[in-house]
Amino acid sequence: MTLNAPRSTPNGASHPPQHIAIVMDGNGRWARRRFLPRLAGHKQGVESLRRCLKACAARGVAVLTVFAFSSENWNRPQDEVSGLMELMGKALLREVPQLVEDGVRLFFIGERGGLSAGMRDALAQAEAATAQGARMVLNVCFNYGGRWDIAQAAAALAARGEAITEASLHGAMAMGHVPDPDLLIRTGGELRISNFLLWQAAYAELYFTDALWPDFDEAALDAAIADFAARERRFGRTSEQVVGVEPSTC
Numbered sequence: 001m002t003l004n005a006p007r008s009t010p011n012g013a014s015h016p017p018q019h020i021a022i023v024m025d026g027n028g029r030w031a032r033r034r035f036l037p038r039l040a041g042h043k044q045g046v047e048s049l050r051r052c053l054k055a056c057a058a059r060g061v062a063v064l065t066v067f068a069f070s071s072e073n074w075n076r077p078q079d080e081v082s083g084l085m086e087l088m089g090k091a092l093l094r095e096v097p098q099l100v101e102d103g104v105r106l107f108f109i110g111e112r113g114g115l116s117a118g119m120r121d122a123l124a125q126a127e128a129a130t131a132q133g134a135r136m137v138l139n140v141c142f143n144y145g146g147r148w149d150i151a152q153a154a155a156a157l158a159a160r161g162e163a164i165t166e167a168s169l170h171g172a173m174a175m176g177h178v179p180d181p182d183l184l185i186r187t188g189g190e191l192r193i194s195n196f197l198l199w200q201a202a203y204a205e206l207y208f209t210d211a212l213w214p215d216f217d218e219a220a221l222d223a224a225i226a227d228f229a230a231r232e233r234r235f236g237r238t239s240e241q242v243v244g245v246e247p248s249t250c
């Protein structure tokens with residue numbers, strides 16, 4: 001992957017979302033439509049992620065967070081689960097040198113304890129290898145669930161005898177190193193969150209597309225960013241406050 005210089009969004013907005021989070025859904029259906037095994041869809045999904053990361057870097061996005069394997073995905077057939085684990089290991093071996101070259105810092109977000117010792121080592125090595133990356137952050141949510149994250153953060157605070165507040169919880173969660181996502185994209189047509197970023201998505205703009213993840217290309221990303229740029233983020237305020245116009249009295 002070679003990264004290009006940041007540019008503004010296609011519709012001219014000067015501020016692309018700083019943090020984009022994606023539920024990369026639809027790999028299985030992409031494969032089924034081609035009469036291929038589901039794992040072929042997951043392999044193509046890795047290619048789509050490489051393309052998306054490059055496109056995000058080119059558009060000045062600082063943080064990309066992707067949902068790669070959920071706490072609930074263990075419920076899939078054993079051969080699909082082991083295939084996904086193997087795919088992750090191989091993808092790391094292949095991609096990490098390029099991530100280092102491109103200044104991408106990798107974080108794995110999720111419950112490490114549920115993974116094999118070999119996988120835990122591979123994740124830790126990839127994080128260490130990319131630790132100097134200063135251009136962009138890639139968070140890969142792997143064996144991740146939003147409920148797990150909230151519970152583990154509360155448990156960590158309780159064990160340290162610290163008060164549980166919004167700020168302390170935020171800091172103790174697995175994504176405490178980045179600001180909350182501005183734009184949350186889900187591919188694959190489902191209109192649900194599936195236990196992704198339950199806390200951090202509080203004020204994310206949501207964008208759902210029928211595109212299957214392997215088909216989510218640069219044009220699809222640009223469409224999502226353009227949609228985001230047209231939203232008015234009010235954070236509880238009125239529209240008049242946001243645009244700096246006095247509300248009319250009636």
Ligand code: IPE
Nearest residue numbers: 024025026027028029030068
């Ligand atoms: C998302 O694609 C990838 C993972 C959950 C690992 P799916 O495998 O859920 O694809 P569909 O939803 O069956 O098409």
Ligand code: IPE
Nearest residue numbers: 023024025067068069070194
């Ligand atoms: C969400 O997709 C998890 C990932 C993309 C890793 P799923 O395909 O597992 O979600 P559900 O089961 O349709 O809600």
Ligand code: MG
Nearest residue numbers: 025026027188
């Ligand atoms: Mg799915």
